[in-house]
Every structure is written in C-alpha cells, then in structure tokens.
Amino acid sequence: MSTSRPTINDVATRAGVSKSLVSLALSGSTKVSDASRQRIVDAVAELGYRRNAAARSLAVRRSHTIGVLILDLHNPVFAEILDGVQIEVREHGFSTMLISGGADPELERAEIETLLQFQVEGLVLIAHRLPASVLRAIAADVPTVVVTRDDIAVPNMDSVSNDDVAGARLAVNHLVELGHSRIVHLDGGENPVSHARADGYRLAMTQHGLSEHIRVVPGGLTDAKGYAAACEALSSSPTALFVANDVAAIGAIAAVENSNLRVPEDISVIGYDGISIGGLRRLNLTTIAQPLADLGRLAAQHMLYRINNRTAPAVRQHVSATLVIRGTTGRLKTRA
C-alpha cells in the first residue's frame, strides 16, 4: 500500500483472502461466503478501493462504454438527442464517452480515433461531417449509428433521422393554409439536412401551385446566418418565412423586427427542430418538431443491438416530425 491507489491485491491482503475472491465478490458472485464477502466489503471501504476500469476492460476485453460524437454542443438540438442516448445506454449498463466536434472537421476524425483507442464498443454520431469513406472505415470496425442524417449508406451502419422533406412540406402546408403564398425559404447552407428541407419546400410549393413564388435564400444554421438571410429575403416582401432550423429562425425574427415589421402580424415565421430547452420554448416559435430524445433513444437501441449482432443489416429508421403551432405564424392579413 504505497502512496498510489489501492489495488485489488491490497484489498485481498487486507481482507486475508486471494485476489480472485475479491474479484468474484466485486462482481457479485454468489459463491463467496458471507464472512469473506463482509471482510472484503470492509477492506474496500477502509482502503477507499476503486476498480481500475482500464485493467478491467483489458482483462475482460470489453469496455462497456460507447462513444458519442456530438457535432455542436451549442445547438440545443443535439443536447436533447444526447439525453435520449444517455438514458437508454445507462439502462443497459453502459457508460458514454462524449466528445464534441467543434469548428474543425479534421478534429472530428482525431476525436473519434481517441474514442476508438479507448475501445468503445460502439459509436453514436449525433450529426457529423465525415466523408463516406471515413464513415465506411469506422463502421467496419465498430458498431456505428448516425442520428439526424441518412444520406450516406454504409453497410452495417444504422441511422435514425426524421424525414426532412416531409417535415418541410408540413411547414409549407401550414403556411398555405393560413393563406400565405409569398413564402420564402431561408436555407441552412451546404449540408444534407438543409438540402432535404429545401427540397421539401420546393416540392410543397409546387404542389400548391406556387412554383412561381419559390425563393430560396442561402442561409445557415446559426442565428447570425438566419438574421442575415432574413434581411436579404425581406427585399422581396414575403409574407412568410420558412427557416431551416429554429436557431436560425430566432435570428430571422430579430431581423424582421428590426425592420419594423411584426411577427406574425406582418410576417409569419416557422422554424424546424423543436428545440425546447435553454429558455427557447418561451420564444413561442411555431416549428416542425422532431422527437429529439426519441431520436437519441432509438439510436442507442440500434447500437446496443448491433453490439451483439455485428453483421445485422443496416437499418435506416425514420421518425416523423410534427407541426407545432405557436405564436410566430398567423393568418395572412390583407395589407391596408
């Protein structure tokens, strides 16, 4: 018992048993006498002993840990998805190792590498910016599931996402029902999710016979991008804005109000995602809500299953988003 952490040997010595017995007791085996068990428990407490997960995982060749990559911690969407993942995974006795992508896509790869070195048994990617080749390589040696994207098909890799095209159509339908036709879409930039939402917008507009009103303004998924895009969109005096995500929608609303127009009296705004945390529910934003925690839970379930069935065929699950009508959309008013 040096200055460093007590080991299983220290416990064994102190309890006057062999370390095998300590190991058995620690893992709750029934074949340990009550007397021994008690002495072991006492020794553990007295020594402040704590199992060394590294040694343990080396011995059992399992880490009981899954890695989670979260693209952007600042977007509440991802935090909510993570909640779902954590709940599910914990229930099955797994820990999570979490890393966040950050600005640099290259870092993302490095971080995943770290995760893999720690022998995580699976990977949940809550959004990502990895090329297909990298994804393929990763999925080939560790059970992987991606959330919010399903654009890249990789063998043995699952995905859970909402149908962005359908969701976007929901948004447009809602606005059309309110009487709008000059509906501009502020898109989310160059990423598959945003593309899908823009596609859904175009599709729905066309179906409503509004194809001549189709206008997509390049935007992004942050509030600042939403603000800028809205400023540009205003030039064509739209009566409604369908914004690529909630966060950008918040920026768009600010832009509208800064132009002395009111939401929803002058312009209706609808977002996408259904973020509800960090104070945003009170923003009263009409939106297309994804079942975020469910997305996470489902992803975790697929992963847990895949850990035991490495070669199961890829499942690409879609969950549906729903229209949540709140205060930023309203019936079209005939201008005075």
Added chain:
Amino acid sequence: MSTSRPTINDVATRAGVSKSLVSLALSGSTKVSDASRQRIVDAVAELGYRRNAAARSLAVRRSHTIGVLILDLHNPVFAEILDGVQIEVREHGFSTMLISGGADPELERAEIETLLQFQVEGLVLIAHRLPASVLRAIAADVPTVVVTRDDIAVPNMDSVSNDDVAGARLAVNHLVELGHSRIVHLDGGENPVSHARADGYRLAMTQHGLSEHIRVVPGGLTDAKGYAAACEALSSSPTALFVANDVAAIGAIAAVENSNLRVPEDISVIGYDGISIGGLRRLNLTTIAQPLADLGRLAAQHMLYRINNRTAPAVRQHVSATLVIRGTTGRLKTRA
C-alpha cells in the same frame, strides 16, 4: 491474427521486429532505424492497428485524460465554458471524458465514480450539486477544480468563478443610472450562485438608498421559472427586472410581453451570464456577461498545473463580469 483487433504483437510479427521496437516507433522514439520504422508503419497501416488505450494507460499508469462534469448540457453557459476547457486541455495532449449531470444529483456522484474508475487524471466540475463532504473526498484523490462556484473551500481544490455579488451590483447600478428604483430581483432558487446574485442585488439597492424597494421573487434558472417569477413580480408594478440568469430572463421577457407591457419601454429587463450561442445573441438581452470560455480555460490550466503539483495550495480565482448593454433595458419613462 484472429477475428479480433490486431495487437502490437501482430504488428511486430508482420514487421519482423520485436514488440518493444514497435512500441518505441509508435511513441516516436529516435532510436529506431529508418528501415524498421518504415516496416512498422506499413504493418500498422496494413493491419489497421490502433493502440489500446486501456492497456497503455495500465502500463504507463497515466490516462492522459481528464474528466469533465457538466451540470446541465442544455444551458448554453456550460457549453461555452466547456469550449474553453477543451481547447486548453487538448493543447497539452490530454483527452476529455465528458459526463452530464442530468436531473438527479445522485447520478452525478455515480458518473463521477465512473470517471474515476477510468483513471482520469483530473476533474473539472462545471457547476455541480455535490455536498462538501463528497467534494472533499474527491479532491483528496484526484486534482479537482470547480467552475462557477467557490462557496465550498476544500484543501487542494481550485475554483474559478466570477464575483456574482459584484456582477449583481453592476446590474443594479445600470438600472439605477437609467432612473429606475422599483427594481425587482427574480432569483435563481436555492443554490450558491443565485444566493450571491441576490445578495449583490440587496447590497446595491441598499447603497443606492433604495432599501425600501428591495423585493426578491423566488424564481429559478430556467425559462419557465423566469416566466412564472415575472408574472408574480408584475403584481407590484416594477419598472425593472434583474433576473438571476439569461435563460430565466428570456422567460421573464415573455411574461412581460404577455401582459401587454413592452420591453424596455414599460419594463427593463437585465439578465446574467452573457450567453451568446444557440441563437441567443439576437435576443438583444442586456446582461452581465461572464467571460465564459476564459473561465473554462483558466480552470483547465489550474488542473493541468495541479496534476504535476498535487499538494499546491488551493487557488480560488475570480474573474470579473462586465455589463453588456443591449436592447432590453432603457431609461425610465414617466408614465402617462
């Protein structure tokens, strides 16, 4: 070379060298001939070899990993602090293992235990709800630093926080300068940070000779709590609201506007924290801004230092918050 992951032995065999040499090469030693190094590099690539971090950390008795507990992933404040931590820690070749507290304080303890089993070399607690005794025990066996709180003094545990009392006074001073006297404080509930902010409010009000106007309405740190507290506060027709944090302030603003009062024309609202991500900057909230990323960076620095100086005396560092005037506070208007 079975179906499982290649080991250093596989690499050694394939490269026709000993595993020690592989180990040396992998850690970039100069005492490996170019020829051998090349063969090793090739073998690694061909086999798709990846170091086993568990085995490695067992052998070197270092994990090069620090654990980060983040109280609530949904509060943008914490995500920003985390950014600072990650940047600093990465620069020094450490990885982070991140866990989030969640609803149950008991889970927090369990999660920290997991972290410790993974032999993290240090712990950064971005807020927490741990009792002093637990904190003391933790800090006793692993370098620990807590961010945003400094209420509990523990030997060998550092803290980095802003001076909430001073910050709260900044807020009150600002409102007083704008002519307000009926300033109500919506507090953040039962936690040390909120208590300090409330204390600062009382202090400042008293110093301005406004002690008869002191009114603290019980609230909380979420938007819903802010909303509810504001509703209650409105009964005494205040002209300004100082809210415990930004997220709650957003809720408060919604409550004010729902009462057909305008911000800041009828009521000024000031928050605390200075969250700027997730779309909130556009909310145009006047606030007391903490240097969030700096908080994280400093915390990481202390921890890194402490890893090499376990018994260094505890440092309790304070950084100052600043008043950021935006659009939710305004000069008091004499009511018509």
Added chain:
DNA sequence: GTGAAAGCGCTAACAC
C-alpha cells in the same frame, strides 16, 4: 468457497 496461475495489450528497464 477459495487460491494459483495465466494472460489481456502495452511500456520500460535492461541487456546485448
């Protein structure tokens, strides 16, 4: 019930 012994994948002396 309990202990001895082998081994998980790796690093770190130490010899050559």
Added chain:
DNA sequence: GTGTTAGCGCTTTCAC
C-alpha cells in the same frame, strides 16, 4: 538499434 523480461491491475479457468 533491437530483443528479453517483467510487470501494470484485473478476470478467469481450473484445481482443490
């Protein structure tokens, strides 16, 4: 430069 050896702390047969 390179290989041998001895662990790191743990689990897991396999005897007894």
